[in-house]
Amino acid sequence: MDLLLHLIKKNEVSITDIPIATITEQYLATLEIMQTLNLDVAGEFLVMAATLIHIKSRMLLPAGADEEEEDEGVDPRDELVRRLLEYQRYKDAAAELEQREVLTRDVFVRAPAPVEEAGPREFREVSVFELLGALKRVIDRLPKDVAHEVTLEKVTVREKMTLLLDTLHSKGRVLFEALFDEVKSRLEVVVTFLAMLELVKVRAIRIFQDEMAGPIVIEAAAGMDEAADQVVLEDAEDSHHGA
């Protein structure tokens, strides 16, 4: 989109009357240069190139020749123009934002005073492999049922997310192992684990470890409480609808 806008500006042509042949040619030429320079030509560029060629070919057809397109009088470039203008709109907005008094560029605030009491201990972040190891220990701890019992359990990842957030809300932090205290089935272990990962992904929680192979701690991430609350709210709404 950016490249296309650039070409249109460079050629000083009207956005509502794009000389599609010229622009397409230049667009493709630029892609070629990018490839020569061994730059990764992302798929999106190819999609845009295809769109341009498609529009170009439609413009070559006499009006009405395309049976499937019932909108005869419509300029095939219209949709593209609309998207370009929409994009330019946000580019303008971005430029306006940048002109504001930007914190740590134009204006500054006092650095927060160091807290007197000893802060939280240094934690190290847990690697994926340590997490998987811990998960395996939890699964191994499960009672080995010899009898195969088929029950339809209803545990959803979102339910577990809500549960974990509630726990963190009241306790602040929780041990990884403790998450699975009440959990009885393998499926539930996996669902709980997935719920935890989801929350890490949205940065609602953080997973830490005191030392190598030490206990793994899960805590609410600073500043993401609100996000977490939102997820809970959403879930509440969802389950309400489902009921």
Add this chain to the structure above:
Amino acid sequence: MEREEIKSIVESLLFVADGPQPLQRFAEILDPVDKRILHEVLSELQDELESQHRGIRLVEVAGGYQLRTAKANADWVKKFLGGRPARMSKATLETLAIIAYRQPITKAEVEAIRGVDVDGVLTTLLERSLIRAVGRKDVPGRPFLYGTTVEFLQLFNLKDLSHLPTLKEMEEISLPEIPGDTISIDQLEEN
């Protein structure tokens, strides 16, 4: 309490405050002083700092009041603090603008507007706490919806989201010209 005394206390609180403080916070501390008085006192402080060209200013940002350095002194403060502020790339800023105006919005919707993948940019914005997941959209795949944070308001000195610069109407948008040598279409076609 004398008005001047209240003003003095409020100034002290602003000085020690970590982040913007809502009016409510001052009301709680200075109970039973009327909120209206507090609001007036804050405005007076604001005007005094401004009119006396002081090095700190009182601004209303992210739903609260905060002391900030005067913009005119930016270079000196920067020299004093050392280090470079994290610059924001054009792609990051554009993506942030789209999210700010269109929130809540999914990654796919942002990509539709920008025409390129925004994975990396989104991660940067999440890491800098400028955006956050605010829920999930009720469509297949239940993608996350993103919105801006208090940190976003602080970064751009915005009182709240309603104070975002107004988006131009589609009809008002014109493409700025690129300075320097440009070839017109006619010339191109002649070649």
